[in-house]
Amino acid sequence: MKIPKVLLPVVVFAKIAIRRAFRDRVALFFIFLFPLIFLFVFGGIFGKANNVSFKFALLNNSNSAFSKQFVNSIEQTKVFKVDITADTLPKAEEKMNRGQLDATIVLPADFGVVKNGQYPSGAAQVLYTQNNEQAGQTLTSVMQAQFQSINAKYVTSQTPFTVTSKELNTKSLSQFDYTFSGLLGFSIIGLGVFGPVNVFPELKKQGVLKRLHTTPLKVWQYFLANALSQAVIGLVSLALMFAVAISVFHLKVVGNYVELAVFLAASIIMILGIGLAIGGWAKNERQAAPLSNIVVFPMLFLSGTFFPRFLMPPWLQKVSNFLPLTPVIDGVRLMATEGKNLLQIGPQVELLAVWMVVVYMIAFRTFRWE
Numbered sequence: 166m167k168i169p170k171v172l173l174p175v176v177v178f179a180k181i182a183i184r185r186a187f188r189d190r191v192a193l194f195f196i197f198l199f200p201l202i203f204l205f206v207f208g209g210i211f212g213k214a215n216n217v218s219f220k221f222a223l224l225n226n227s228n229s230a231f232s233k234q235f236v237n238s239i240e241q242t243k244v245f246k247v248d249i250t251a252d253t254l255p256k257a258e259e260k261m262n263r264g265q266l267d268a269t270i271v272l273p274a275d276f277g278v279v280k281n282g283q284y285p286s287g288a289a290q291v292l293y294t295q296n297n298e299q300a301g302q303t304l305t306s307v308m309q310a311q312f313q314s315i316n317a318k319y320v321t322s323q324t325p326f327t328v329t330s331k332e333l334n335t336k337s338l339s340q341f342d343y344t345f346s347g348l349l350g351f352s353i354i355g356l357g358v359f360g361p362v363n364v365f366p367e368l369k370k371q372g373v374l375k376r377l378h379t380t381p382l383k384v385w386q387y388f389l390a391n392a393l394s395q396a397v398i399g400l401v402s403l404a405l406m407f408a409v410a411i412s413v414f415h416l417k418v419v420g421n422y423v424e425l426a427v428f429l430a431a432s433i434i435m436i437l438g439i440g441l442a443i444g445g446w447a448k449n450e451r452q453a454a455p456l457s458n459i460v461v462f463p464m465l466f467l468s469g470t471f472f473p474r475f476l477m478p479p480w481l482q483k484v485s486n487f488l489p490l491t492p493v494i495d496g497v498r499l500m501a502t503e504g505k506n507l508l509q510i511g512p513q514v515e516l517l518a519v520w521m522v523v524v525y526m527i528a529f530r531t532f533r534w535e
Contacts, residue, residue: 171386172386174381174382174386174390175386175389175390175393176390177390178382178386178387178390178391178394179389179390179391179393179394179397180394182390182391182394182395183394183397183398186394186398187398195355195359196355196356196398196402197401197402197405199355200348200351200352200355200402200406201405201406201409203348203351204345204348204406204409204410205409205413207341207344207345207348207471208341208344208345208410208413208414210344219245219246219267219268219300219303219304219307220246220248220265220266220267221245221246221247221248221266221267221268221269221270221304222247222248222251222252222256222257222260222261222266222268222269222270223236223239223240223247223269223270223272224252224253224254224257224269224270224271224272225272225276226271226272226273226274226276227272227273227274227275227276227277227278227287228274229276229277229278229279229285230277231276231277231278231285232272232276232277232287235272235276235277236272239270248260248265248266251266251269254269254271257269257292258292261292261293261294261297262294264296264297267293267297267300267301267304268291268292268293268297268300268301268304269291269292269293270289270290270291270292270304270308271289271290271291271292272287272289273287273288273289273290275287276288276289283319284319284320285319289308289312291304291305291308340473341414341416342416342498342502343469343472343473343498344471344472345406345410345414345416345501345502346469346494346495346497346498346501346502347468347469347470347471347472347494348406348470349403349406349429349493349494349497350468350469350470350490350493350494350497351465351470351471352399352402352403352406353399353403353429353432353433353436353490353493354436354461354464354465354470354490356395356398356399356402356433356436356437357395357399357433357434357435357436357437357438357439357440358436358437358439358440358443358457358460358461359440359457359461360395360437360440361391361437361440361441361443361444361445362440362443362444362447362453362454362457363444363450363453364444365441365444365445365447365453366444366447366448366449366450366452366453367450369448369449369533369534369535370449372535374534374535375534375535377534378534378535384529384532385529388441388525388528388529388532391437391441392434392437395433395434395437396430396433396434399429399430399433400426400429400430400433403429416501416502417502418501418502419501419502419503419504420500420501420502420503420504420505420506421500421506424500424506424507425497425500425501427507428496428497428500428507428510428514428517429497431517431521432493432496432497432517434521435489435493435517435520435521435524436489436490436493438520438521438524438525438527438528439460439489439524439528440457441524441525441528441532442524442527442528442531442532443456443457443460445528445531445532445533446531446532446533448533463488464488464489464490464491465490467481467484467485467488467491468485468488468490468491468493468494469485469491469494469495470490470494474491487516489520489524491516492512492513492514492516492517492520493513493517495510495513496510496513496514496517499513
């Protein structure tokens with residue numbers, strides 16, 4: 166397929182930019198490895214947020230057959246994680262004080278002993294510290310539920326009031342789902358803003374842009390070449406993040422990959438417009454760095470990059486709705502983890518389009534070749 170003459174410079178400069186990025190070791194680190202470092206850090210914190218478990222010591226002071234059977238059943242339950250090294254009460258208390266244990270379960274000497282020839286009985290005790298009160302109370306509730314099922318085998322009783330459970334046919338989001346979408350936004354910000362902000366002033370300093378200005382190259386051609394190259398590089402970087410999140414942290418992507426790639430490419434190009442506006446206007450690094458920080462940091466903290474926006478006050482949520490990065494993160498989350506398509510995230514797509522027009526209008530007006 167023959168490339169139109171007017172687009173030939175675009176293709177040439179896009180290829181040059183892609184090759185330069187993949188040959189630059191520093192660029193490779195910040196494009197691919199730096200986002201992965203954040204992914205492993207936050208994934209390690211929030212990646213197993215849905216797996217509720219309690220780590221505790223289990224002190225069995227009883228020799229009854231029932232107590233041994235009960236201890237064995239607890240050790241096989243995924244909810245409970247028994248620390249076998251805390252085999253005495255002083256050791257258990259020391260680990261609780263250090264925050265290494267949530268609680269300690271003590272089975273007294275008469276636990277599980279059959280009295281009066283009827284059935285085994287006993288009262289287990291849950292010990293916890295003041296800062297682990299919630300964990301201790303939750304563990305007590307779990308233990309009570311287990312004992313109720315055991316008691317029903319020995320004593321039959323009628324219960325006037327009961328409760329049933331029903332699973333809804335909807336998927337709830339984990340904390341890692343929100344975190345991963347925010348990390349994608351963080352990576353897109355790094356690609357779109359800090360890349361041009363660091364490169365453009367250096368090109369001006371070296372006189373590269375000034376020499377390009379003497380050629381027939383138009384500003385829109387130069388911008389389009391940068392947009393295409395950044396979209397390709399960015400999609401490769403984000404694809405690597407998806408691969409790691411799926412294989413290591415078991416992220417479940419339920420959306421359409423093609424539509425998701427289209428939305429991510431558009432997001433990268435939109436955010437790139439901010440970088441082109443700042444980098445194209447700034448004469449040197451002293452002008453570019455502070456201005457980029459003023460623009461980027463509010464988006465990082467208010468657009469849901471590191472924590473969900475629903476935790477913010479309502480008035481701050483309304484303000485953050487209109488930030489450029491907000492539709493990017495919300496759109497990725499809705500498509501990747503909730504299975505929405507491009508038509509179903511109309512508000513995010515519309516806001517993304519509006520910001521794309523605005524930032525590129527500013528970029529064209531502020532761009533300087535020297």
